[in-house]
Amino acid sequence: MTQLGLPEDIHACLFDLDGVVTKTAVVHAAAWKEMFDAFLRERDGEGFRPFDAASDYDEYVDGRPRADGVRTFLASRGIDLPDGDPDDPPGARTVHGLGNRKNELVLAKIRTDGVEAYDGTLRYLEAVRAHGLSTAVVSSSANCRDVLRAIGAEHFFDVRIDGVVAAERELPGKPRPDTFLAAAEDLGIEPAAAAVFEDALAGMDAGRAGRFGYVVGVDRGGQTDALYKHGADVVVKDLDELGGRE
Numbered sequence: 001m002t003q004l005g006l007p008e009d010i011h012a013c014l015f016d017l018d019g020v021v022t023k024t025a026v027v028h029a030a031a032w033k034e035m036f037d038a039f040l041r042e043r044d045g046e047g048f049r050p051f052d053a054a055s056d057y058d059e060y061v062d063g064r065p066r067a068d069g070v071r072t073f074l075a076s077r078g079i080d081l082p083d084g085d086p087d088d089p090p091g092a093r094t095v096h097g098l099g100n101r102k103n104e105l106v107l108a109k110i111r112t113d114g115v116e117a118y119d120g121t122l123r124y125l126e127a128v129r130a131h132g133l134s135t136a137v138v139s140s141s142a143n144c145r146d147v148l149r150a151i152g153a154e155h156f157f158d159v160r161i162d163g164v165v166a167a168e169r170e171l172p173g174k175p176r177p178d179t180f181l182a183a184a185e186d187l188g189i190e191p192a193a194a195a196v197f198e199d200a201l202a203g204m205d206a207g208r209a210g211r212f213g214y215v216v217g218v219d220r221g222g223q224t225d226a227l228y229k230h231g232a233d234v235v236v237k238d239l240d241e242l243g244g245r246e
Helices: 025-044 055-061 066-076 095-113 119-130 144-150 163-169 178-187 201-209 224-229
Strands: 012-015 134-138 159-161 194-198 214-218 234-236
Touching: 012 119, 012 178, 025 055, 025 066, 025 095, 055 066, 066 095, 119 134, 134 178, 144 159, 144 163, 159 163, 159 178, 163 178, 178 194, 178 201, 194 201, 201 214, 201 224, 214 224, 224 234
Parallel strands: 012 134, 012 194, 134 159, 194 214, 214 234
Antiparallel strands: none
């Protein structure tokens, strides 16, 4: 293993954004809960079963493109809605309408509270760059670039594959490996020579399905066992644990 805690044949690092680079996973979980609870309350009345911001979030929406998250969670409750159109108004009773309402809530929370980065990740990114490895950010978020700019971290990444790029290239999102594979291709690196850094179970599945050389699970909420079960080679609570510090 290298000083970065990675196998010797790893030459690129592919980082998820929310929950790995930035402290925004909890913001997304809160927005999903607020949106789904309002929808379920309207649909089922006050006796509705609320969205669980831990188990439902981890299992059905975390790491997935927004519309896929809506579909997957609703399917878990036996609810089928029409997809609608990507520009449906927030809260419309369509997949895209609910997704747009969730995004509206996330942006409002970010505007109110700002965005914070994980210091351990920023230190690790500095070390990765200093050791000459290529880097990419791979996120389902359409707000990825704005978030990176807000924390002054855009310069850490050679390649960005986010929700905007995925839509332009028609790339299916996590748990499919296509976005990570696109990042590796843009870097000119074979998947076997790249490491994936993810906190979402869907991201673990994508890393394993893409046959990447190393998959690092980042446990921000007590799901170490689940991350290993979904394909992590190693699980850390913070990237500082991998090394890289002088």
